Amino acid sequence: MKYYKLHLIRHGLTAGNLQGLYIGSGSDLPLCDEGRAQLKTLKKDFDYPVVPLVFTSPMKRATETAEILFPGVRQIELDDLREMAFGKFEGRAVQELVKDPEFAQWMDEPHGARGRGGPADVLQPHVVDADEDV
Numbered sequence: 001m002k003y004y005k006l007h008l009i010r011h012g013l014t015a016g017n018l019q020g021l022y023i024g025s026g027s028d029l030p031l032c033d034e035g036r037a038q039l040k041t042l043k044k045d046f047d048y049p050v051v052p053l054v055f056t057s058p059m060k061r062a063t064e065t066a067e068i069l070f071p072g073v074r075q076i077e078l079d080d081l082r083e084m085a086f087g088k089f090e091g092r093a094v095q096e097l098v099k100d101p102e103f104a105q106w107m108d109e110p111h112g113a114r115g116r117g118g119p120a121d122v123l124q125p126h127v128v129d130a131d132e133d134v
Helices: 033-045 060-069 101-108 120-133
Strands: 054-055 075-076
Touching: 033 060, 054 060, 060 075
Parallel strands: 054 075
Antiparallel strands: none
8 A cells, every 4th residue: 555645835925914814715816025035935944845746726825835845846736725715704804804793603603604605514525525636
């Protein structure tokens, strides 16, 4: 039996992250200059695994992160690795959202309208699908 090690790496910073915005798959933001610089420093200071292949979300911030950390390595974009969609909460300031009772309800409901615009229980099979694709 063959075994594989899977490394999960979060994308670098975007302008939306720096502005404190709630950013999901509804905002295809690229990395900001600070995010690129931070990743280049991490690449220099840490030993990232040598890999023959990188699976990534199709989001710009994810593909740019993969290019910086694993230059020249083949990337396969999997739609199932996209971030959650935050619907009407997308792009809003987190400081504003914490005062919104509708947002609090959305976050607290175990089966509310979460995930990719559907119920939270849709998210688990979605992650399993991405795992199977890899």
